[in-house]
Amino acid sequence: MAASLLTQIRNLFEGDPGVRKVADDPVLSAELLLLFRMILADGTVSESEMEVFRRICEESFGIGGDSLDAVVEYLNDYGYETTGAQAAALFRDLDIERRKLLARHMAEIAKADHQLAENEVRLLRRTLDMLGISPVDVVKPEG
DSSP states (O other): OHHHHHHHHHHHHHOOHHHHHHHTOHHHHHHHHHHHHHHHTTSOOOHHHHHHHHHHHHHHHOOOHHHHHHHHHHHHHHGGGSOHHHHHHTTTTSOHHHHHHHHHHHHHHHHTTSOOOHHHHHHHHHHHHHHTOOHHHHHSOOO
């Protein structure tokens, strides 16, 4: 109980740790923006897409459920200033495996609701082009 209260007080003064992590890392911010744009690409936010987004945030970036709402709010507040092309441009200099992982995460979100909308396919195709990745790399299993 006391630890929880101390965490709440620290968050009040320092901000949410997940938001700090995202705000301090432009590449992570860009990646989350691209993933969130994939969720919005078909015009609806399905619970299955959000579940995949939550899982990716937790497993790949260490952003837990407690911080996720604040991170999404941060992306909404500051992400409108960043285009998809600007976000993808941050990845051009990263290693190929990191770029492939981003593409796989985007495809996973697009497929989460068991429907691939034309806008989702178009967004994924444009992103793959900007990242210099073949669509084959997205469907190939890792390893």
